[in-house]
Amino acid sequence: MIFSKERPFLLVGAGRMGGAMLSGWMAEGVDPSAIVVSDPSPPEEVRAVITGHGIRLAPEPPAGLEPAVVMVAVKPQLMNKVLPMLAPVVKPDTLVVSVAAGTPVTTFEAAFGPVPVARAMPNTPSMVGRGITGVYPNAAVTADQKDTVGSLLSAVGEVVWLETEDEIDLVTGVSGSGPAYVFWMAECLAAAGETAGLSPETAKRLAIATVCGAGELMHRSKEDPSVLRQNVTSPNGTTAAALEVLMAEDGLKPLLETAVAAAVRRAKELRG
Ligand SMILES: NC(=O)C1=CN([C@@H]2O[C@H](COP(=O)(O)OP(=O)(O)OC[C@H]3O[C@@H](n4cnc5c(N)ncnc54)[C@H](O)[C@@H]3O)[C@@H](O)[C@H]2O)C=CC1
Ligand SMILES: O=C(O)[C@@H]1CCC=N1
DSSP: OOSSSOOOOOEEEHHHHHHHHHHHHHTTOOOOGEEEOSSSSSSHHHHHHHHHHHHHEEEOOTTTOOSSSSEOOOOGGHHHHHHHHHGOOTTTTTTEEEESSOOOHHHHHHHHHSSSSEEEOGGGGGGGGGEEEEEOOOOTTOHHHHHHHHHHHHEEEEEEOSSTTHHHHHIIIIISSSSHHHHHHHHHHHHHHHHHHHHHHHHHHHHHHHHHHHHHHHOOOOSSSSHHHHHHTTSSSHHHHHHHTTTTTSSSSHHHHHHHHHHHHHHTTTOO
């Protein structure tokens, strides 16, 4: 890692995403004394992680800090306010990592000069070591810095290096926002079970266990998801009956395509 107590890792914004990664890093044994968090009001559960590990917390980037890495994890709409506050601590060799949807590399270069910038798009399963992050580095990112970003992100899940910055918006639509689609599917499955006549508790329990179990099976199996699907589907059986609805021309596939396209479009709008 290129950061240390003297030249720390500064996390700016420890909310749902920043906090999820921080929790993941603590679980993986990253040195808490090499981390500084700047956030005026982190959520209670993230504050507990910060204080529990004795991580330095400040409402603003502490003056005089010379971070080796700054990770920006605030809302894209706050960039105008946060980047000028960060400018004094970003040194020419500070690696700036942004997880913000939309905000392009040029915004960071305009704020800090020709510094190394890596745009990353993680997701909240990073909290349990099962995230996936797409990363696009600008030309100024050194091999050591790339290694550090790769190690940090792979400590909390998988890493996909991207060839072009435009791909970040696509990653956002698929895996950045994707966990919410899966949670919604679990909610809908539970609601459908309730409509069918199960108690709310049982329907929810069945839906959650099914989504988690199918996810874990897909994770551990070497088979393609389509094979795992076929393994559930007896000819002329119950699954086939349900899949006929989900796989219809106006079924889940076009719906998800429309949903992902909406997320990608929103990511582009957030560029401002
Ligand atoms: N939540 C998610 O699943 C994902 C979020 N992202 C990106 O992460 C960024 C943050 O999103 P969330 O964590 O969901 O939002 P959030 O609202 O949960 O967290 C934002 C944090 O920023 C803090 N903050 C506000 N003003 C600040 C300032 N001046 N200096 C430092 N911190 C400040 C807030 O107190 C809060 O803790 C966004 O840009 C989003 O696009 C990226 C991938 C997934
Ligand atoms: O909803 C959002 O804008 C952020 C980016 C990806 C997930 N959450």
